[in-house]
Amino acid sequence: MVQHILVGVDGSHPSVEAAHYAMGLAEQTHAKLTFVFVIETPQVIPVGPLSGYVTTSAPRSQEDVKKAEAIVEQIAREKPALAVTTRVELGTPAEVMCELAGQLEVDLLVVGARGHNAAQRFLIGSVSDRVVHHAPCPVLVVRR
Ligand SMILES: Nc1ncnc2c1ncn2[C@@H]1O[C@H](COP(=O)(O)OP(=O)(O)OP(=O)(O)O)[C@@H](O)[C@H]1O
Numbered sequence: 201m202v203q204h205i206l207v208g209v210d211g212s213h214p215s216v217e218a219a220h221y222a223m224g225l226a227e228q229t230h231a232k233l234t235f236v237f238v239i240e241t242p243q244v245i246p247v248g249p250l251s252g253y254v255t256t257s258a259p260r261s262q263e264d265v266k267k268a269e270a271i272v273e274q275i276a277r278e279k280p281a282l283a284v285t286t287r288v289e290l291g292t293p294a295e296v297m298c299e300l301a302g303q304l305e306v307d308l309l310v311v312g313a314r315g316h317n318a319a320q321r322f323l324i325g326s327v328s329d330r331v332v333h334h335a336p337c338p339v340l341v342v343r344r
């Protein structure tokens with residue numbers, strides 16, 4: 201029985217569609233939902249002894265947190281009858297989602313097949329790929 205569904209939302213169209221799919225499931229199963237938006241924090245990667253390092257993303261501000269909150273809250277408001285909790289976390293998206301899935305003991309983790317990066321070189325994005333491999337629970341990858 202599905203009682204609690206975690207959904208990864210990054211604000212991209214496929215992630216919003218994944219959230220809608222999860223909301224449809226929740227209506228049928230009466231499961232509660234948690235929407236999580238992970239704000240990617242910069243990671244420092246050494247690129248060689250002489251060349252220094254690169255960072256993977258720009259430092260994040262309070263404004264980014266507000267925008268992320270607004271996105272997940274807006275989706276949650278679409279179906280007031282559902283029990284939806286929204287969260288904004290900082291970190292590496294796939295890691296945070298897998299950890300949260302374990303902590304909250306959810307029965308299902310839902311993500312979109314793609315996110316903001318429309319490059320079609322891979323069938324699914326790197327975040328969906330990682331959660332499929334590492335989540336402690338069943339994963340549903342929504343392809344539309
Ligand atoms: N920062 C995030 N917070 C929450 N969920 C996320 C985040 N990033 C991705 N996801 C989830 O993973 C799904 C697939 O996104 P992913 O990032 O894997 O694809 P992509 O952006 O197209 O490719 P890539 O990021 O590998 O270049 C999204 O639809 C969303 O459900």
Ligand SMILES: [Mg+2]
Nearest residue numbers: 315316317325
């Ligand atoms: Mg992405």
